[in-house]
Amino acid sequence: MKRLMVKLERCSGCKRCELACMEEHSAQKNYCLATLGAPEPKTRIFVESINDRPMPVVCRHCNEPLCVSACMAGCMQKDPVTGIVNNMGHEQQCVGCWMCIMACPYGVINPSFDVAQTGKNAFAQALKCDFCPERETPACVVACPNDVLEAEEIKE
Amino acid sequence: MRYVIIGSSAAGAQAAEELCALDKDSKIVVVSQEGYPPYSRCLISRYADGRLLESDLYFKTKDFFKKCGVEENLHTTAAKIDRAAKKLICENAKEIEYDKLLIATGARPRFPKIDGLDLSGVTCFHSLDDAYRVAESVAFVKEAVVVGAGFVGLEAAYALTRLGIKVTVVERCSQILPNQLDIIASKIIQRDLEELGVEVILNESLISINGTESVYDVTTADKAHIKCEFVVIATGITPNKELAEQAGLDTDRGILVDEFLMTSDANIFAAGDCIEIQDVSTGKRTLSATWFNAVLQAKFASHNMAGGRRRYTGAVGIQNAVQFHQIPAISFGKTLIEDESSDGYEVISIHSGNVYKKLVLKEDKICGMIFVGDIAKSGFYAALIRQEVDVSKYRDKLLDQDFSYAYFKDENFGQMDPYKTIPACWGSPVWWLQRAQCMGIGS
Numbered sequence: 250m251k252r253l254m255v256k257l258e259r260c261s262g263c264k265r266c267e268l269a270c271m272e273e274h275s276a277q278k279n280y281c282l283a284t285l286g287a288p289e290p291k292t293r294i295f296v297e298s299i300n301d302r303p304m305p306v307v308c309r310h311c312n313e314p315l316c317v318s319a320c321m322a323g324c325m326q327k328d329p330v331t332g333i334v335n336n337m338g339h340e341q342q343c344v345g346c347w348m349c350i351m352a353c354p355y356g357v358i359n360p361s362f363d364v365a366q367t368g369k370n371a372f373a374q375a376l377k378c379d380f381c382p383e384r385e386t387p388a389c390v391v392a393c394p395n396d397v398l399e400a401e402e403i404k405e
Numbered sequence: 406m407r408y409v410i411i412g413s414s415a416a417g418a419q420a421a422e423e424l425c426a427l428d429k430d431s432k433i434v435v436v437s438q439e440g441y442p443p444y445s446r447c448l449i450s451r452y453a454d455g456r457l458l459e460s461d462l463y464f465k466t467k468d469f470f471k472k473c474g475v476e477e478n479l480h481t482t483a484a485k486i487d488r489a490a491k492k493l494i495c496e497n498a499k500e501i502e503y504d505k506l507l508i509a510t511g512a513r514p515r516f517p518k519i520d521g522l523d524l525s526g527v528t529c530f531h532s533l534d535d536a537y538r539v540a541e542s543v544a545f546v547k548e549a550v551v552v553g554a555g556f557v558g559l560e561a562a563y564a565l566t567r568l569g570i571k572v573t574v575v576e577r578c579s580q581i582l583p584n585q586l587d588i589i590a591s592k593i594i595q596r597d598l599e600e601l602g603v604e605v606i607l608n609e610s611l612i613s614i615n616g617t618e619s620v621y622d623v624t625t626a627d628k629a630h631i632k633c634e635f636v637v638i639a640t641g642i643t644p645n646k647e648l649a650e651q652a653g654l655d656t657d658r659g660i661l662v663d664e665f666l667m668t669s670d671a672n673i674f675a676a677g678d679c680i681e682i683q684d685v686s687t688g689k690r691t692l693s694a695t696w697f698n699a700v701l702q703a704k705f706a707s708h709n710m711a712g713g714r715r716r717y718t719g720a721v722g723i724q725n726a727v728q729f730h731q732i733p734a735i736s737f738g739k740t741l742i743e744d745e746s747s748d749g750y751e752v753i754s755i756h757s758g759n760v761y762k763k764l765v766l767k768e769d770k771i772c773g774m775i776f777v778g779d780i781a782k783s784g785f786y787a788a789l790i791r792q793e794v795d796v797s798k799y800r801d802k803l804l805d806q807d808f809s810y811a812y813f814k815d816e817n818f819g820q821m822d823p824y825k826t827i828p829a830c831w832g833s834p835v836w837w838l839q840r841a842q843c844m845g846i847g848s
């Protein structure tokens with residue numbers, strides 16, 4: 250299973266990972282175009298700071314994910330093979346109840362206020378790291394100029 | 406092992422799933438009063454107003470029990486637990502033997518003592534059947550009254566409003582969501598609802614529902630009459646503890662369990678809305694009453710039923726996330742304090758427009774939170790409450806925009822640590838190699 254690892258000392262706080270994340274998860278796949286249109290692009294990785302040092306806060310795709318236990322729609326699931334925790338692409342759909350946001354100890358799930366236009370029903374969605382399913386390596390890892398982020402193969 | 410589970414909602418279904426994975430050779434039997442595959446009670450309002458289909462409510466998928474090889478008994482009510490013979494006796498006379506039993510009977514609506522509850526057009530809002538009733542009401546109802554402005558009442562009010570019905574909510578307390586929110590937060594959410602056309606009457610209770618066969622109006626304590634054809638009663642829930650009580654297990658308001666979710670009988674466990682928990686945020690025993698609690702408890706209980714010893718700690722009674730219309734809100738832990746200066750509680754808050762954030766602190770810890778309008782990172786604060794983390798070092802930063810998990814990097818909340826340290830010091834060959842790598846030299 251792959252997880253995102255962070256070599257903290259190397260981070261310079263350039264936030265290119267955030268931009269790459271927004272870009273990857275926008276319909277336009279381009280940051281500038283995405284800011285002009287809807288939905289408003291939102292990052293799913295967060296470069297926070299403490300004592301003037303940058304610190305990326307990432308989704309850990311936990312072994313025992315609290316967001317999954319909290320999900321009352323059953324759409325937040327941990328994939329038994331890849332280990333990736335995600336609320337999209339399952340039989341059940343995200344209804345924007347925000348229980349996962351309340352449950353995630355790292356604060357890396359956020360609400361989208363733009364209602365999803367796809368599907369028969371329109372609900373705001375909870376947004377979280379999905380490990381970029383369309384890519385081999387997540388966009389943030391590719392974008393990082395300092396080799397801070399790494400998609401590492403780990404055993405559970 | 407023979408595992409028997411009573412109830413197949415949040416707690417029951419989760420326990421069945423866990424037990425299947427934990428003990429492959431076991432026999433698992435689920436007994437459920439209701440006639441559906443496990444469905445999400447929390448989503449019934451979204452079904453009632455047509456935003457979801459019935460199939461969307463099946464949070465474990467429709468044929469989940471079959472897939473796991475669980476024996477499912479729908480429309481079957483457990484009537485008695487024979488602890489001596491280790492047997493469950495159902496109302497249809499079916500007897501089911503167990504080695505370990507899980508009581509996940511949840512809760513049922515509580516009704517006020519008023520006249521007219523038996524009229525047609527009066528319903529509670531607790532099950533899929535109730536949701537059908539609300540969905541069908543649209544054909545003959547123009548005006549409806551919802552009794553109780555708690556979470557369930559407002560969900561029902563919102564659904565009815567979306568169906569084009571004029572709704573009046575009657576609440577006894579001086580604010581909506583009296584158990585979850587304080588007065589400031591409740592006003593923001595109330596305004597949000599009123600924008601949709603929901604009418605809220607506070608400080609008022611119902612004394613009777615009037616009609617001959619079906620409802621035509623209700624009378625309030627003020628002797629006012631509100632015309633309506635439909636009444637939803639949402640005045641709280643009460644745990645289904647009777648089965649346990651009659652079997653001689655320890656109960657109080659709900660079923661009493663130890664930190665392993667075991668009842669006073671070592672072969673019987675309980676989880677979900679039917680139990681009482683020790684709330685870390687208040688230090689008091691309280692009802693469990695949320696989906697998240699039910700699922701977590703089921704995980705721990707099933708582990709322990711299969712012979713494990715996992716301690717269930719960090720329970721919190723109040724944990725709600727709501728968004729009826731535009732404004733999201735989250736309340737967690739001890740949010741209501743009778744007198745802010747007493748008992749050493751302290752409150753910090755910020756409020757501007759529709760954004761309101763409040764933290765309740767006691768000694769060095771956060772014990773409650775209300776976030777309205779901006780709910781980002783609320784889970785992080787919730788974790789600080791659950792894990793009773795000392796925040797005294799950051800006292801004056803707690804509600805800053807940039808206060809985040811970064812401040813507690815060493816606190817992994819029980820999960821894998823993604824932060825790697827690079828074993829190199831400044832100036833060493835390894836350090837230079839890494840810098841060179843960072844700058845893209847040699848790659």
Ligand SMILES: Cc1cc2nc3c(=O)[nH]c(=O)nc-3n(C[C@H](O)[C@H](O)[C@H](O)COP(=O)(O)OP(=O)(O)OC[C@H]3O[C@@H](n4cnc5c(N)ncnc54)[C@H](O)[C@@H]3O)c2cc1C
Pocket residue numbers: 321346411412413414415416417436437438439446447448449450481482483484509510511512513530531532557560645648676677678679694695696697699724725726
């Ligand atoms: C409208 C509504 C909205 C809600 N929204 C939220 C929300 O947003 N967030 C949240 O955290 N919580 C919410 N809740 C609460 C949440 O639904 C409950 O906390 C959760 O369902 C508890 O699950 P449970 O498995 O303990 O019990 P229940 O869901 O109450 O299920 C118990 C089951 O056991 C069955 N049963 C009882 N006695 C017997 C018997 N003797 N024999 C056989 N079967 C029996 C019952 O029929 C029932 O199917 C909501 C509740 C309602 C009604």
